[in-house]
Amino acid sequence: MSKPRVAILISGRGSNMTALLEAAARPGYPATVALVLSNKAEAAGLERANAAGIPTAVVASKGRTRAEFEAELTATLAQNRIEILALAGFMRVLTAEFVAIWTGRMLNIHPSLLPAFPGLDTHARALAAGVRLHGCTVHLVTPGVDEGPIVAQSAVPVLAGDTESTLAARVLEQEHRLYPAALAWLAAGQVRLEGARAVVAANLAAGALANPLPQFAPLRRDEQTP
Template sequence: MRSKRLGILLSGRGSNFLAIADAIASGKLAGVEIAVVISNKVDAPGLAAARERGLNAVAIETRGRKRAEHDSEIVACLHEYQVDLVCLAGYMRLLSQEFVAAFPQRILNIHPSLLPAFPGLDAQRQTLEYGAKVAGCTMHFVDEQLDHGVIILQKTVPVLDSDDEHTLAARILEQEHIAYAEAIARVLSEKYQIVGRRYLAEA
């Protein structure tokens, strides 16, 4: 049986991409391989890191292009590499409806808050300004709305009185790296069902 193939989308350094790659290399994610890493920025450090690891790395720039056209090219690339699951790892663009429809319940994203609290940018700052006592990260399926799809799993961290955005973000990021590999394994196992907005693992 062939390995399950991941397509990674990133816009920056891609620390979650590296955590996924490490989980595959260590055997924590068995039967999984990264088929292609795609960025909307030619100079994204994550692309360079992918090449250093001998992975297929493709830049598909957004500049001066309509979203639908850009997304169509990415979808074509993902199909070319026979991707089973799309993983957004710091990909800083909303996906078009056509993109989401091309991979139904097969696009994952991670967000540095306990959704539905604090969606969008600067989630750690939002958490601190609100005075929340618990923070964390959320792995979810991607739909057409921002940080809205069905939640697969969440990890929590306490908010310390001494925290600023950077210290809180660093502790959340540690949990993100754990959560992403766990969510990939869960989804690829196909041992779950979605009822309404609830992800339910099968016994």
């Protein structure tokens, strides 16, 4: 049985793209990355993909209507026989019409524990809100920005003294673990839609939430509160 053909859509350096490519290169991974596509010709991730031997394409979005952009995007995906889309730092809001074509077959990763902090500047907003847990979410894409059914999440602690950059680095490490797993589940047919929810197969459900909280040694007797 052939593996589903995946296109990774990027707009920049392609950090999560690299994690997906590395995972897909392993024996037994249930998807083939058949294309890396960017809406920006200068996206650094295109060079990374080329170096890995992955076909690339540019569909420019600047100076065009959304209809023009998405018409060429659709044609390019069809030419490459793409079956699943993985958005990885793709900085374009897609129309409801385009999203409908890919219902249940398009993933995105967002740097927060949705539904908290949709949109931009998630790490700064998490610090300002004083949350104790932050993280990342892989979700199926719907017309609403960062509103789609959640497939998997990974949580990290917000530590005293954290800055945007230190918190972002901790979250990014989890993104690189979570996204390849979620894409594998979708490609293997282990994710299904039930109304507005994404349901992960029972034997994988425990892995749909990763929570790498630090493990602390118990207090010594002389440290305990009387």
